[in-house]
Amino acid sequence: MNAPVTIETTLKDWETDQEVRWCPGCGDYAILKAVQRTLPQLGADPANTVFISGIGCSSRFPYYIESYGFHTIHGRAPAFATGAKLANPDLDIWLVTGDGDGLSIGGNHLMHVLRRNVNMQIMLFNNEIYGLTKGQASPTSREGTKSPSTPIGSYDHPARPAAFALGSGARFIGRGFDVSKHLPDVLKAAHAHKGAAFIEIFQNCIVYNKDVFDDFAAPKGAEDRQLWLENGKPMLFAKDTNGLALNRETLGLEVVDVVDGDWESAGVIVHDVTNRSVAHMLIEMPFGPFPMALGVLYDDPRPTFEDAVTEERERASAGKEANLAKLLGTGQTWTVSGTAQDPV
Amino acid sequence: MATAATTPQDSASSTPDAIVVRFAGDSGDGMQLTGGQFTLSTALAGNDLATFPDFPAEIRAPQGTLFGVSAFQINFGSRQINTAGDAPDVLVAMNPAALKVNLAALKPGGLIIADTGAFTKRNLDKAHYEANPLEDDSLAKYDVLAFDISEKTIEAVKPFGLGNKDALRSKNMWTLGLALWMFGRSRQPIHDWLKAKFKSKPDIADANIAALDAGHAFGETAELSGPMRQMEMPPVQSEPGLYRTITGAEAVSLGLVAGAQLAELPMFFGGYPITPASAILHHLARLKEYGVTTFQAEDEIAAICAAIGASYAGQLGVTSSSGPGIALKTEAIGLGIMTELPLVIVNSQRGGPSTGLPTKTEQSDLYQAVYGRNGDAPMPVIAARSPSDAFEVAIEACRIATEYMTPVMLLTDGYIANAAEPWKVPNPADFTPFPAQFLTEPRGEQLLPYKRNEKGARPWIKPGTPGMMHRIGGIEKHEETGNIDYSPDNHQRMTDLRKAKVENIAVPDQEVALGETSGTLAVVGWGSTYGPIHQAVRRSIAKGCSVSHIHVRHIWPLPKNLGELLKAFDHVLVPEMNTGQFKTVLRDQFLVDAQPLTKTSGQPFQIAELEAAIAKYFDGIEGNEGGEVAVNNQQLPSPLAEND
Numbered sequence: 003m004n005a006p007v008t009i010e011t012t013l014k015d016w017e018t019d020q021e022v023r024w025c026p027g028c029g030d031y032a033i034l035k036a037v038q039r040t041l042p043q044l045g046a047d048p049a050n051t052v053f054i055s056g057i058g059c060s061s062r063f064p065y066y067i068e069s070y071g072f073h074t075i076h077g078r079a080p081a082f083a084t085g086a087k088l089a090n091p092d093l094d095i096w097l098v099t100g101d102g103d104g105l106s107i108g109g110n111h112l113m114h115v116l117r118r119n120v121n122m123q124i125m126l127f128n129n130e131i132y133g134l135t136k137g138q139a140s141p142t143s144r145e146g147t148k149s150p151s152t153p154i155g156s157y158d159h160p161a162r163p164a165a166f167a168l169g170s171g172a173r174f175i176g177r178g179f180d181v182s183k184h185l186p187d188v189l190k191a192a193h194a195h196k197g198a199a200f201i202e203i204f205q206n207c208i209v210y211n212k213d214v215f216d217d218f219a220a221p222k223g224a225e226d227r228q229l230w231l232e233n234g235k236p237m238l239f240a241k242d243t244n245g246l247a248l249n250r251e252t253l254g255l256e257v258v259d260v261v262d263g264d265w266e267s268a269g270v271i272v273h274d275v276t277n278r279s280v281a282h283m284l285i286e287m288p289f290g291p292f293p294m295a296l297g298v299l300y301d302d303p304r305p306t307f308e309d310a311v312t313e314e315r316e317r318a319s320a321g322k323e324a325n326l327a328k329l330l331g332t333g334q335t336w337t338v339s340g341t342a343q344d345p346v
Numbered sequence: 347m348a349t350a351a352t353t354p355q356d357s358a359s360s361t362p363d364a365i366v367v368r369f370a371g372d373s374g375d376g377m378q379l380t381g382g383q384f385t386l387s388t389a390l391a392g393n394d395l396a397t398f399p400d401f402p403a404e405i406r407a408p409q410g411t412l413f414g415v416s417a418f419q420i421n422f423g424s425r426q427i428n429t430a431g432d433a434p435d436v437l438v439a440m441n442p443a444a445l446k447v448n449l450a451a452l453k454p455g456g457l458i459i460a461d462t463g464a465f466t467k468r469n470l471d472k473a474h475y476e477a478n479p480l481e482d483d484s485l486a487k488y489d490v491l492a493f494d495i496s497e498k499t500i501e502a503v504k505p506f507g508l509g510n511k512d513a514l515r516s517k518n519m520w521t522l523g524l525a526l527w528m529f530g531r532s533r534q535p536i537h538d539w540l541k542a543k544f545k546s547k548p549d550i551a552d553a554n555i556a557a558l559d560a561g562h563a564f565g566e567t568a569e570l571s572g573p574m575r576q577m578e579m580p581p582v583q584s585e586p587g588l589y590r591t592i593t594g595a596e597a598v599s600l601g602l603v604a605g606a607q608l609a610e611l612p613m614f615f616g617g618y619p620i621t622p623a624s625a626i627l628h629h630l631a632r633l634k635e636y637g638v639t640t641f642q643a644e645d646e647i648a649a650i651c652a653a654i655g656a657s658y659a660g661q662l663g664v665t666s667s668s669g670p671g672i673a674l675k676t677e678a679i680g681l682g683i684m685t686e687l688p689l690v691i692v693n694s695q696r697g698g699p700s701t702g703l704p705t706k707t708e709q710s711d712l713y714q715a716v717y718g719r720n721g722d723a724p725m726p727v728i729a730a731r732s733p734s735d736a737f738e739v740a741i742e743a744c745r746i747a748t749e750y751m752t753p754v755m756l757l758t759d760g761y762i763a764n765a766a767e768p769w770k771v772p773n774p775a776d777f778t779p780f781p782a783q784f785l786t787e788p789r790g791e792q793l794l795p796y797k798r799n800e801k802g803a804r805p806w807i808k809p810g811t812p813g814m815m816h817r818i819g820g821i822e823k824h825e826e827t828g829n830i831d832y833s834p835d836n837h838q839r840m841t842d843l844r845k846a847k848v849e850n851i852a853v854p855d856q857e858v859a860l861g862e863t864s865g866t867l868a869v870v871g872w873g874s875t876y877g878p879i880h881q882a883v884r885r886s887i888a889k890g891c892s893v894s895h896i897h898v899r900h901i902w903p904l905p906k907n908l909g910e911l912l913k914a915f916d917h918v919l920v921p922e923m924n925t926g927q928f929k930t931v932l933r934d935q936f937l938v939d940a941q942p943l944t945k946t947s948g949q950p951f952q953i954a955e956l957e958a959a960i961a962k963y964f965d966g967i968e969g970n971e972g973g974e975v976a977v978n979n980q981q982l983p984s985p986l987a988e989n990d
Contacts (some may be wrong), residue, residue: 064817073821111647319634327775333591336389337588
């Protein structure tokens, strides 16, 4: 179904002639480049690729990719993408949304596209702020965020995109950040996953929420604060001197020291991308005491919505003739011939 | 109605050429089913007919209460029938509440058939009756036929070993059996239907058949004098051909399937449950072999957005709802207008505002359809006038949507959606196909996704087409390339182009439905008021009034000749089930002195009230009552109790 033909392209082939209108230094530029770098590696066909977005800074993305693109309305991109995918399951759809678009006005649609498992890649650019409307607090803003709409500091508890996605029934959850060199790997894994693949991308809003992710994304000391997960590999960070283990008393994760690379005796867990319970713990673990879990947190495919719809239509149509004239005359009918009338 | 309606006193002694029967009972009594089956037997007997199902919003309102009353009215006759009838000649009341709610509508001298078994103290209390109306003289001006239907039903189904509660469920079939006898109808189609319906429960089927037969036999054998007698209703003279009964919801569904076939497109239907529009989703969900994909979305917004997404990908996107749901879809309609993609939006109107009257009919979404969007957002609007007309109108909506690359709104209403009428089955081959065209290579050197054709439509380019990659969206775009363009001149041009495209849609010239093309009074209607207006105008013409009936299908853009046509009349009267919305559009577009005649009771117009309104313009005519118009004083009563 998906991308049956691979095409040779270069990064240049995916650039449009449109002037990019994001603020200089915006994290969106780095994400755009990462995507344009990834698409040739996937053998993606521009004619078969569709970028669908909602409203917000991130949602301008389709204008800058030389493929098909649909810049829709606020929060509803998942619904447009679902309709397009059902109409043509062969399309390779990338959804672009943000923390306001995807989790505030569009939270309902995001939930349903994930639980239905419509095959597409969903990139949520999380900058923890409303950028295009000039800096109001968003549903992912941290408590105390000062903004034009929250001058004394926000007091609502932030939503956590990956936790929302897992709770909605997502079968793929990846995480990366704008300038990370690993982001293309996460995108590739998401593309390889058949079903709705959710990718939270931390993105630096240079104007309204500058460097808010520096606590884990800043290059200096990144080793100690980032845990890049790899399937089948132990959960190690800080140059393999720390790892994550299961505390059997609290049934939660804990950071353990790894001496001389002997992670096994330290009890460090081996990442199994199909383990939903561990994925839940990785998503929920608080940053600070724990590192930030990045990479592919969860990947366990199940049948997709469009396949189910197609199969049902084929099953329901099997052996049936689509004869409209006959259909119109179905039911309780009678014939009038002259004035005599005979029930059929 | 003719005889029956104008000279009610005749109905006891001679056979009228049309008769109105209303079945009324508790919402759990199966009155809609009874009415539906009686309709079928009436159609099979060759009568023309129209029906009006009138039921509460609650699925199972508390038993015996006034607000739990469900009614089904049918008007049938040996001549053309256009409405469900004004006042019933026969009222079947299955309990005191049904009698109380519906009695005011019954004609003087009309027949009441009541189930005494249900006129218990408890039920009388619930209906706020202080005394049993069957036992005092409060029903003196009617013929009353009261007997214990409950007991007779229990007796009839006794051999099947059902408990009393289950046995009483067949009460409606007993009543139907009696009605079939009264009008000389065949029981066989109902037998067949019951056997099919209860295929896996033959006992239940047999019990219902026994009840039906017992009711029929009761009529046949009981030595009843007075009102209980058989009435002959000879078949109507119809055009030869194959007929069936059809509701508006069925006709819309079939019309959409036909429209998609004529456009040579698969259809994608995005819907969300809402009364009274859900029936369209239900019908289409069973037609997958016709290339129909139905998608029950998470909300009204997702339903239309998915339909637009499907249109973008090359299918015919369709969505359907009622007023409140249409309100939610409004922003997405704007995007459909901006991106110029085909889309059909069906609005089965109901009483509003807000949740309003979910199960009652109204035409009050016309402003919403024509004007109700942000920005200058022109959109074609067409309206069906009857259940069978909805078939052709749905095809027309598909044609406009695909030929002009635009969302189209199709207006029906709760009355059209639920009501049934006989329909001469059309031959799909008689409709001219309008195959959709997809652009697969640039027309010149450069790909210009917004360069218009002679109709003002931009090309439809499916994603997946090699070499045709482009971007669309809700931001104002350049008039040819479709790239973002906020420049003042461009927005001015794009606004003008969108407006001109819709205004120049080819709409057939307006014809006069009945009467001359000029004269004293034009009665102008749209939508489901067709039947009562037609009959009222017909009667008024017969009395010598210079009146014509004009019924408008194309609400936006309006037929080009309509202004001139209206100006050929001294007066223009616009009856509407709203506060005068189409009247405003006519005044605005043609500067004519259109006068409103409005009704917002949740019930269709009656012929008599329209006739009285017309009479006001013709004081000097013999046999014409003239004088004051008292609209609404005869309308079908609504339950008084609280209803959400």
